[in-house]
Amino acid sequence: MAAPRSTAAFRYALLLLAGGVFLTPFVWLVATSLKPIEQAMTLPPQLLPRAYYAVIAGVRMEVTKDYPLPTAGVVVEMTKGAQAGRQLFLSAPEAAAQRDRLKILHRTEVGWWRVTERFDVDLGAAVPRWDIVAPAALEEHVHFRWSNYPRALAAMGGQTADQPTPAEAKSNVPFSRFLVNTLLVAGLGALGTVFSNAIVAYGFARLQWRGRDAFFAITLATMMVPFPVLMVPLYGVFRELHWVGTLLPLWVPAWFGSAFNIFLMRQFFLNIPEELSEAARIDGSSEWSIFWRIILPLSKPVLATAALFHFLYAWNDFLGPLLYLTRRETFTLSLALQAYQSQSGGTQWPYLMAASVVTTLPIIVLFFFAQRFFIQGIATTGSKG
Known part of the structure; x- marks a missing residue:
């Protein structure tokens, strides 16, 4: 009796393995449909969609991870000149050379992440907020973006904006x-x-x-x-x-x-x-x-x-x-x-x-x-x- 049971178990395992192989493209299809655009083609690839949160200007918000810093530096706010009011990332020597024209917000280290406030809608001329944060300051959660589906179906019909004009809607x-x-x-x-x-x-x-x-x-x-x-x-x-x-x-x-x-x-x-x-x-x-x-x-x-x-x-x-x-x-x-x-x-x-x-x-x-x-x-x- 042991031999038939082991044979049946092997067959079921083989069927499950083959079924898993055939299901892999569909699983990838569904998983990608629930991701934000920037996570669709990442290396190394990740199956589950994720959402990242960080504190920017004292406000906790969802962000996108842009890139890790290759060098240390400082995040500053310009107080004088043509760039007054803008937030910039400078190396330490650059910040020291312009110390009378800027205000240092905080210092950064190698490997910290540049993050940008995330929006699913077109901001037009508005500029999203950004900052450079330590990896430990980033919160990561699995987040399925079901809003991709109504957006995709609307885009198939020719809608390219979240609030189309009357002519576009027609x-x-x-x-x-x-x-x-x-x-x-x-x-x-x-x-x-x-x-x-x-x-x-x-x-x-x-x-x-x-x-x-x-x-x-x-x-x-x-x-x-x-x-x-x-x-x-x-x-x-x-x-x-x-x-x-x-x-x-x-x-x-x-x-x-x-x-x-x-x-x-x-x-x-x-x-x-x-x-x-x-x-x-x-x-x-x-x-x-x-x-x-x-x-x-x-x-x-x-x-x-x-x-x-x-x-x-x-x-x-x-x-x-x-x-x-x-x-x-x-x-x-x-x-x-x-x-x-x-x-x-x-x-x-x-x-x-x-x-x-x-x-x-x-x-x-x-x-x-x-x-x-x-x-x-x-x-x-x-x-x-």
């Missing part, structure tokens, strides 16, 4: 619009995928007609045609139909079948006993009635699998929306995410990761609830025929 597109567009494309496409492919697969699997196998082989051969070959002709067709700039090119083609899903459903239909169809024909049922009342109810796993496959594809599709969508209000989530990344000038990793988490989360939830049908559909799709 041009902004809410995140809900991108979500609705994506749900429409994925949902209508999944519905069309199930309906159209099931009808074609039923004809290939259960009906006898001349040239059936040859047409099925031709259908499978279309999977070898790469999408770039079809890209320009399809764009020309949709342009003539005046569909460019709308969501129609992204979901209407799904209602005309796809070779892979036809093959998947045909193989499943072949595993359904033919006797059920024969008994229904004896009772006077038409082929449509057999298909609708017998075959489809028994094929829920493969139908759910095909719908899930297409939903995942449409949700993550970037090339299609990039080709056909021209206005921000018609963008899907993938295109809006890419547009946000390119418009911000420099990559603001926490906001980009926050938007990516929100974009990915619905797919994870969907797969969690549909995995039973997905696994059953894959496992029971045979190779008969």
